[in-house]
Amino acid sequence: MAGSDDFGGDDSWREGLNLLCDGLATEARLNDIGVEIAVLDIIRPMVSRLQITKWRKENPAVAAQQISRPIFIVGQPRTGTTILFDLLAQDPELRPPLTWEVDNPHPLPRSETYATDPRIAETQASIEMSEQIVPGLLAFHPMGALHGQECVRITAGQFCSMIFSVQYRLPTYYRWLLYDADHRPAYRYHRTFLQHLQSGVPGQWLLKSPAHLWQLDALVAEYPDALIVQNHRDPLNVISSISALTHHLRRLASDDSSITDCAGQSCEEIVVGLERGMKLRDSEALAGHRIVDVQFADFVRDPFATIRALYAELGRELSPVAEQNMRAFLAAHPGDGGGGRYTWDDTGLDAGAVREQVREYQQRFGVPDEPLK
Template sequence: MTETTEQHRERLVDAAIAVAGADDFGADTWREGLDIYLADLAGPAQLNEIGVGVADDAIVADLANRLRIEAWRKDHPGVAAQEIRQPIIIVGQPRTGTTILLDLMAQDPSNRAPLSWEVERPVPAPQTATYLTDPRIAEAQAQFDLVDAFIPGFAAFHELGAQLAQEDVRIFASEFKSMQHSLQFEVPTYNHWLLHEADLGAAYAWHRRFLQHLQSEHHAERWLLKSPAHLWSLPELMKEYPDAIVIQNHRDPLKVIASLSALGASLREMTTDHFEVTRLAAQYSEDIILGLDRALEARAAGVFETGQVLDVRYQDIRHDLIGAVGRIYDQLGWNLSADAESRMRTFLAAHPGDQGGSLKRYSFAETGLDEGELRERAKAYQDFFDVESEELS
């Protein structure tokens, strides 16, 4: 007998309750997204046996983290009083340098970026005294090491590490309003719901609760956050964090689509036996153009106050990342200390990322997309932000 979506959900919920030892999820705003997601996983995702295991395990883990955070918050009332003041939030299309910019700026001790280990294992709340020695670091690293074993070369696309900064899509996953899900699996109904119908205000409310939890016993001068996904929901982002400073990265969207298709392919090929890169690229091309249009709409609608958003072009940072960080600091009126710059240079030498040519290149032709049509649809964005068109291989 085929399991219904409701039965599937309740089975995973029961498993999460057993793992967490708690049964209070807080607000039930996560349920709609999970049900839509599960229906797609059982249908168009066409998961193989590995894919089913990967998806179910991730859902249980995200539900369990939500339960643990809510239980911790109930036992520690002071968490709710934590203030999130003027976070720095990096946005932009994927594959535009947002990750390396986050990682470099996170080397400045004044900036508190959420690290992968504490996002994956947030309870108990991280403490300053053990922040660099917490045993969860090794546990998380062992899990990340398995990824490259199962998906050879994945780290060349997107480096993973317990003590590397993590992006906000992982936080949104426990609310089941995350673009991570539609990158990893073919879930078209969920993807449409997320981009056009979901209550993203609730997602940002959960995001704040998560940050309050993380900073409750380990503070820094300011939060440094990042996710390309914010591009699609800038009004909701700024409503939740009206004093935020936003850094928006820009790059030729056609180049982005080809690169992102390669990243998605590396994830999906393991979990389904019915993968087609052209179908993946078609989804990404629509999503990327929608995000760029929304970014333009946000500017026209006055979502940002004067000086609240900084624009960073990929062509300006491609060969001088430290210089780009220095210019950002200058625009923000911050001092880039010699110590912070030294830490950044040390990190860059050890983690060159795309600067070292590690990214596998996919030709635009392999996406099956119409270059002329997409170039026309991206014209308004490229003209407004002075984004150069790159050569497509």
């Protein structure tokens, strides 16, 4: 399938793979379709890793390519990171990794066929199949072959990625990921993956994943000149929203999922992530590293004022073409405000207790309480 059995000299990915496979077999409560999905979710990144390793050895100059001033959008999930990412991706001066090329990175994407590659249709068909299995999934979390893809889909190739612990019930794996895993090899592989893609279609990288908030030190160690944007929102509404999304995703592969189970994991991850993020921003590892903060409330109130201010902070100019593209995208994707897809009561968590856990974060960054949905 990959034309190679060489995974490269670093075999640290095997630890995560072993834990993942154990969890899928003993904890994930997979249904028959879930087993098929899980097998594909393991095989796809392994094949990509083999193909990238082979191409890199055949084309050693790729390893010397620079990745300059990549922009990373981080922050808690469900804080507007996706729509901000999608809007900035309309800037022709920025280069997001698209879903189709992340899922199928070989052969290399090419500028002349970047919008017509047959892998686009294949990827889109797979996404639409997910919507058929769990109707409403794409309304909850818009996806598409031509949409920018999150970095967790890239670090899946190291099997050290939050994508697995969100999509599947994996309590042992997610606690390893949260507390014990060494994420530095995942960021090295992330760089390898970006070098591979940009050897076909170059550009200044625009990247996004809430998972980076948990590992800011590993991120800046690999990308010392990274430009980091952190979104902020009331963590309680974040927890209820991500719990419902996690439940929706897990229903693709399991008939036995509950929002309360998802909420327990989401709450632990969010609280740990916010605490760790604050400590890292005060640490020597990030000393002198500037991070631009974006308030969710400001973005919702006036997205283009927020984007102009962000561009000024990043030392960029918002060109008329970029703004026009962004406005067209926003008009075509207005969102539905979340509707009634989740409520705090669904989580089964004590709002007062969780509020106390996140109060320091809210005070530090001036994040207001929101009415609980």
